[in-house]
Amino acid sequence: MGRSVLKHVRVRDYLRSLVTHELAVGDTIPSERALCERFGVSRMTVRQAVDALVVEGLLAREQGRGTFVAPGKVDLEVRLASFGEEMARRGMTPSSEVLSAEVVEATPDIADALDILPGEMTFYLHRVRFADGEPMAIEQSWLPCRLVPGLFDGDVPQSVYGELRRRGLEPDWGEDVVAATEVHAADAELLRVPVGRAVLRLSRRTFAGETACVYSRSVYRADRYVLWVPLRAPRRALTPRSGNPSEAQALPPAQEQGDGTPADPAMSGVAT
Structure with a gap:
């Protein structure tokens, strides 16, 4: 057993070195056969090494494409900032594709999230968010019309939070709910990932003081994000x-x- 583990570790470390020093994102790794011949090990041992790096996020598998170097993950820190602000903070260029920008009546669940009455008019914004030209997330946002009148009169604002600040509403706290699920067909096409791929679904209520000003639902690619939450000693429950x-x-x-x-x-x- 000890020798088998040692062989697996040797193959794993070799592949990790390839990923770090020689291969680029999207490059395929050597075939199972080539690795078996190089190290004199079984296919099971090679698969064990590759599986470990897939779990770490260094490698990715896709049917028809094989195993290749995965893109690095962006830490999705739980903080009150817009997508654009987060990407810029990481040295990436944010951009958006607007799928829909319209005025809609608040459904009961949206009204509850925004502390307004069902049927009250809201601005609805549906976008795909990109970083360095790659789709990273899909975002739906609702804002009460009475808080930001004329929001869509001109160009759709690049930053919702920035527009709120311009109007004297400072987003200073919020509430997030995060769940891990599988992506369905419509979102998979927008994110350019296979149907069934893991995603992070995030629902957020954003407040300016005691006023709920934005409710959003986002779908993040789990292969490009890792959730990072800073912790402190307990204060109030x-x-x-x-x-x-x-x-x-x-x-x-x-x-x-x-x-x-x-x-x-x-x-x-x-x-x-």
């Missing part, structure tokens, strides 16, 4: 504002346990 996991508020200290957790674990939530 958080619990949903109205029973919805996406709506959280701080409990007063009297309602916390001695270790800082909520008195009712079933009501705990996450806010950013």
Whole structure:
């Protein structure tokens, strides 16, 4: 068993060195047969080494294409910033393709997220977000018309947060809910990934003070993002504002346990 593990590690380290020093993103790795002959190992050992690097995110597999060097992942930090601000911070060039920009009535779920009445008019913006020309995410946003009148009168704003600030609404806090799912056909085509590929779905409520100003739903390519969440020592516990996991508020200290957790674990939530 020890020798088998050693062989697997040798193949894995060789491939990692190739990826780091010789191959470029999108280049295919040597064939299983070539690796078997080079190291005198079985196909099972080679597959074990390759699988380890696929899990690490260094390699990727696609049917009909084989195994190749994967693009590097961008850390999706849980912070209140626009897509453009995040990409620019990483030295990447952001751009967008607007799929739809229209005025629509708020459905009950959208109204609930924005703290408005169902049927109230909202600006709806549907975009594909790119970084260095590569599709990274699909984003749908809703904003109450009464907060940002005339939002679509001219060109669609490049940055929703920037437009809010220009109008005196400073997005200063928000709430995120993140789930890992598989991408369906329509989104897969926009993101240029196979149907069924893993994606991160993020729902966000953005506030300016106590005013809910934006509700957004985004689909991020999981092969290009890793979720990064900074942690601090516990302060005040958080619990949903109205029973919805996406709506959280701080409990007063009297309602916390001695270790800082909520008195009712079933009501705990996450806010950013």
